[in-house]
Amino acid sequence: xxxxxxxxxxxxxxxxxxxxxxxxxxxxxxxxxxxxxxxxxxxxxxxxxxxxxxxxxxxxxxxxxxxxxxxxxxxxxxxxxxxxxxxxxxxxxxxxxxxxxxxxxxxxxxxxxxxxxxxxxxxxxxxxxxxxxxxxxxxxxxxxxxxxxxxxxxxxxxxxxxxxxxxxxxxxxxxxxxxxxxxxxxxxxxxxxxxxxxxxxxxxxxxxxxxxxxxxxxxxxxxxxxxxxxxxxxxxxxxxxxxxxxxxxxxxxxxxxxxxxxxxxxxxxxxxxxxxxxxxxxxxxxxxxxxxxxxxxxxxxxxxxxxxxxxxxxxxxxxxxxxxxxxxxxxxxxxxxxxxxxxxxxxxxxxxxxxxxxxxxxxxxxxxxxxxxxx
Amino acid sequence: xxxxxxxxxxxxxxxxxxxxxxxxxxxxxxxxxxxxxxxxxxxxxxxxxxxxxxxxxxxxxxxxxxxxxxxxxxxxxxxxxxxxxxxxxxxxxxxxxxxxxxxxxxxxxxxxxxxxxxxxxxxxxxxxxxxxxxxxxxxxxxxxxxxxxxxxxxxxxxxxxxxxxxxxxxxxxxxxxxxxxxxxxxxxxxxxxxxxxxxxxxxxxxxxxxxxxxxxxxxxxxxxxxxxxxxxxxxxxxxxxxxxxxxxxxxxxxxxxxxxxxxxxxxxxxxxxxxxxxxxxxxxxxxxxxxxxxxxxxxxxxxxxxxxxxxxxxxxxxxxxxxxxxxxxxxxxxxxxxxxxxxxxxxxxxxxxxxxxxxxxxx
Numbered sequence: 001x002x003x004x005x006x007x008x009x010x011x012x013x014x015x016x017x018x019x020x021x022x023x024x025x026x027x028x029x030x031x032x033x034x035x036x037x038x039x040x041x042x043x044x045x046x047x048x049x050x051x052x053x054x055x056x057x058x059x060x061x062x063x064x065x066x067x068x069x070x071x072x073x074x075x076x077x078x079x080x081x082x083x084x085x086x087x088x089x090x091x092x093x094x095x096x097x098x099x100x101x102x103x104x105x106x107x108x109x110x111x112x113x114x115x116x117x118x119x120x121x122x123x124x125x126x127x128x129x130x131x132x133x134x135x136x137x138x139x140x141x142x143x144x145x146x147x148x149x150x151x152x153x154x155x156x157x158x159x160x161x162x163x164x165x166x167x168x169x170x171x172x173x174x175x176x177x178x179x180x181x182x183x184x185x186x187x188x189x190x191x192x193x194x195x196x197x198x199x200x201x202x203x204x205x206x207x208x209x210x211x212x213x214x215x216x217x218x219x220x221x222x223x224x225x226x227x228x229x230x231x232x233x234x235x236x237x238x239x240x241x242x243x244x245x246x247x248x249x250x251x252x253x254x255x256x257x258x259x260x261x262x263x264x265x266x267x268x269x270x271x272x273x274x275x276x277x278x279x280x281x282x283x284x285x286x287x288x289x290x291x292x293x294x295x296x297x298x299x300x301x302x303x304x305x306x307x308x309x310x311x312x313x314x315x316x317x318x319x320x321x322x323x324x325x326x327x328x329x330x331x332x333x334x335x336x337x338x339x340x341x342x343x344x345x346x347x348x349x350x351x352x353x354x355x356x357x358x359x360x361x362x363x364x365x366x367x368x369x370x371x372x373x374x375x
Numbered sequence: 376x377x378x379x380x381x382x383x384x385x386x387x388x389x390x391x392x393x394x395x396x397x398x399x400x401x402x403x404x405x406x407x408x409x410x411x412x413x414x415x416x417x418x419x420x421x422x423x424x425x426x427x428x429x430x431x432x433x434x435x436x437x438x439x440x441x442x443x444x445x446x447x448x449x450x451x452x453x454x455x456x457x458x459x460x461x462x463x464x465x466x467x468x469x470x471x472x473x474x475x476x477x478x479x480x481x482x483x484x485x486x487x488x489x490x491x492x493x494x495x496x497x498x499x500x501x502x503x504x505x506x507x508x509x510x511x512x513x514x515x516x517x518x519x520x521x522x523x524x525x526x527x528x529x530x531x532x533x534x535x536x537x538x539x540x541x542x543x544x545x546x547x548x549x550x551x552x553x554x555x556x557x558x559x560x561x562x563x564x565x566x567x568x569x570x571x572x573x574x575x576x577x578x579x580x581x582x583x584x585x586x587x588x589x590x591x592x593x594x595x596x597x598x599x600x601x602x603x604x605x606x607x608x609x610x611x612x613x614x615x616x617x618x619x620x621x622x623x624x625x626x627x628x629x630x631x632x633x634x635x636x637x638x639x640x641x642x643x644x645x646x647x648x649x650x651x652x653x654x655x656x657x658x659x660x661x662x663x664x665x666x667x668x669x670x671x672x673x674x675x676x677x678x679x680x681x682x683x684x685x686x687x688x689x690x691x692x693x694x695x696x697x698x699x700x701x702x703x704x705x706x707x708x709x710x711x712x713x714x715x716x717x718x719x720x721x722x723x724x725x726x727x728x729x730x731x732x733x734x735x736x737x738x
Contacts, residue, residue, distance in 0.1 A: 311436065
């Protein structure tokens with residue numbers, strides 16, 4: 001296997017876990033899970049078994065799990081699907097949502113949907129009071145917020161927003177793509193109508209995710225066809241992907257407590273190192289952040305120089321999202337936080353070792369200084 | 376790595392030579408979401424992807440670095456302000472000077488690299504007089520004119536591996552042999568930030584239409600125009616002057632006076648320039664020792680113009696160049712690049728010209 005030493009970009013994609021790979025490879029030949037013969041029944045059993053295991057890991061009922069191609073499709077289905085169901089839908093979103101949400105809402109806004117954005121504080125925590133006020137400001141409200149921000153790893157006031165939505169009779173979609181596998185995700189406890197997750201953020205295969213759809217909630221499907229998955233997402237079920245997803249998620253959830261304390265220890269070490277550097281500001285305290293992400297901004301340096309110098313030392317980090325052409329885009333999250341400087345995200349996961357963290361800590365101060373000297 | 380054939384082969388040759396090479400694609404536009412059509416456009420998704428695929432084939436790391444702010448300030452804004460002043464700038468030359476061999480080179484040096492390698496057709500060598508820039512072996516592809524603006528420090532840190540390739544076709548063949556999918560991609564033309572090629576439309580859009588008079592050499596109005604910046608010295612077509620000249624001969628743009636919104640036209644003879652001069656100059660290596668007392672050189676006034684024998688002298692901070700035969704179609708704002716044989720001595724942005732006295736014009 002290719003070495004993943006020095007990989008600090010688990011929040012982008014967490015490499016495929018051995019458990020997921022083995023589970024998928026062991027399946028053998030598969031028929032169409034919708035076929036009525038016994039070969040089809042075997043495929044269907046594997047698919048439904050995976051659905052149950054994923055439901056079990058996320059506090060959902062298996063009926064509520066709709067497999068999709070990933071987080072982006074899940075979010076699009078939840079948001080556009082509601083608008084197609086009820087064109088009068090009024091959307092309220094956190095300003096720091098992932099582009100899957102922001103761009104879907106922008107698309108809806110161009111088609112006449114009312115869309116409002118709620119600001120965050122300097123730590124990228126969305127303003128719960130403002131969110132409540134926005135939800136209550138009208139009818140047919142569809143609220144959407146992340147469980148944890150995908151760039152900064154900072155947890156969002158999900159309980160307050162969920163309560164506000166329930167009181168106002170609004171629907172709530174929770175983007176749990178970044179949070180899955182790193183903090184407990186309990187669909188029933190959150191009380192949301194929809195919740196999006198993706199397999200590759202927990203070491204499952206890329207190309208599969210799920211939208212959890214509460215039985216009380218309804219959306220119009222984006223893809224029409226064979227009527228699979230309650231008609232919400234037509235298309236032949238991808239058995240192998242679902243099985244890989246289930247295996248990775250089960251492993252992530254089973255080791256969540258142990259992994260969290262280890263990740264927390266590493267995060268604290270990184271935070272400690274960064275706290276001692278002038279002009280470096282860590283986003284959000286440890287208490288309000290997921291254990292696997294440390295996000296910070298560096299004044300007087302370019303993000304391109306920072307990531308290049310680290311990559312040169314076999315340390316893979318992220319400076320935000322890049323467009324198709326590969327140009328690093330200015331982060332709307334950093335802008336919303338009112339922060340200055342180049343952002344850098346260090347995200348850890350199942351491949352991370354003490355050696356990775358020590359090696360990163362050893363070069364961070366010098367790398368930041370060097371990036372600052374680079375024009 | 377622009378995503379074109381030349382930089383791909385240049386990178387490959389740098390790798391073959393045993394160097395540690397990193398591919399960098401320059402993002403020069405904040406709106407790169409366009410697809411290429413024919414030979415036009417830059418900073419497209421396709422170009423970035425083509426460069427990425429070549430880097431993969433060469434097994435070198437690849438990054439996209441955003442210089443769009445610098446490009447806007449140093450190339451596009453300069454392009455617009457030069458046109459607004461009635462001059463005709465060369466943005467490719469400015470991009471080499473300020474972006475590729477300044478912004479990129481500076482960052483590369485700071486990040487620990489030794490040289491910037493590009494697919495330009497020109498030759499850098501160490502001569503008796505230090506670092507020298509020369510024309511490429513393939514004179515048809517020679518790009519020494521647009522590199523004439525590089526100074527000694529910049530030349531010390533560039534490398535043009537295509538310098539000695541006898542023809543572009545051989546570069547394409549090499550790209551094919553190396554399995555690069557872009558081997559037959561068309562050359563890029565035009566100004567990259569004006570992808571539709573409509574420079575006049577772009578200038579009207581950015582500078583606003585400023586209608587004014589077309590006047591003859593005596594100052595008499597003989598027509599009108601929608602914006603003086605749409606014209607270039609030497610231009611004949613598109614003047615739309617109703618009344619013919621007294622002698623019935625075609626008229627050409629002689630001068631652009633954007634402040635008073637006048638375009639001056641006259642006979643071809645009046646385009647003949649006997650002296651060009653400017654103060655914004657650079658030396659491609661050491662400053663030539665004889666330039667103060669004056670020396671025989673060749674001068675080239677456009678990217679694809681023929682070099683002309685001339686006498687150049689530095690007089691009170693102004694480089695004055697007197698061509699042996701009159702030059703036609705000199706546009707101020709362009710660079711006059713001064714050569715000694717194949718060697719580029721330096722360049723000056725032309726601010727001032729002198730023309731043949733009218734009575735001296737043979738009728």
